[in-house]
């Protein structure tokens with residue numbers, strides 16, 4: 279499958295190198311273009327460096343990894359050259375298929391990877407426009423498996439989905455940063471040891487729950503014996519944290535709504 283990546287920034291670079299490392303796409307079949315060509319020279323050994331239009335002529339699957347402000351320009355630029363059979367994959371969740379269709383007439387998908395793709399453990403979201411054939415869906419899903427699990431959602435659930443997998447590493451990091459800061463005030467154990475102990479325990483708890491199919495409630499019950507020390511702590515969390523969690527989703531979903539509105543305006547040239 280000839281695969282092209284337009285935009286060699288944070289996401290485009292990560293995907294290009296992961297596809298190459300996984301051996302999913304050979305050097306001859308992997309194309310990359312970037313607005314600033316100098317930046318992409320480091321990829322000479324693993325991909326063919328080209329222009330947006332040449333890439334669109336050649337690739338069967340085209341990942342558009344640019345910011346919303348640049349998306350319309352790129353889509354307009356490739357609209358006449360992209361092959362009728364190609365799948366254009368936008369990494370931007372904010373601009374709808376309907377808006378993109380006003381500029382380009384082709385099969386489309388959207389993909390949202392998460393930071394954990396760096397270690398091959400992304401929960402990558404994918405949604406397909408109407409009319410994308412099953413073989414194309416399978417080909418994209420198969421390609422993305424080299425960065426982790428692939429989860430298909432309808433377009434209108436991509437927002438909340440993104441909160442749960444793409445934003446979540448940031449939410450988790452900030453929550454446990456607060457916990458480590460607080461712990462530091464109650465002990466002489468050095469900060470770096472506290473962080474390592476907590477991180478390893480978060481990671482192991484997640485793996486334990488997934489591998490043993492355990493619920494949160496089961497973990498809490500196993501650790502927090504009646505009248506014990508852990509129960510004292512979990513009570514504080516269940517009493518105090520729901521308000522913060524509700525506020526977090528209210529604020530982020532509202533911000534997402536405004537971001538989508540702004541991206542759609544930029545895209546439609548308003």
Ligand SMILES: NC(=O)c1ccc[n+]([C@@H]2O[C@H](COP(=O)([O-])OP(=O)(O)OC[C@H]3O[C@@H](n4cnc5c(N)ncnc54)[C@H](OP(=O)(O)O)[C@@H]3O)[C@@H](O)[C@H]2O)c1
Pocket residue numbers: 284285286287288289290311312313314317330342343344345346348351352369370371389390391392393444
């Ligand atoms: N970062 C994340 O964690 C994340 C997660 C999920 C989805 N996304 C989405 O992925 C998309 C890309 O994000 P990013 O973080 O990778 O952005 P980024 O680091 O700013 O990279 C964007 C790249 O696009 C290039 N570009 C801009 N206009 C272009 C054009 N006309 N032709 C070719 N290349 C062009 C830029 O080139 P220059 O070198 O000239 O600047 C830059 O290398 C965004 O829509 C974002 O919402 C990001």
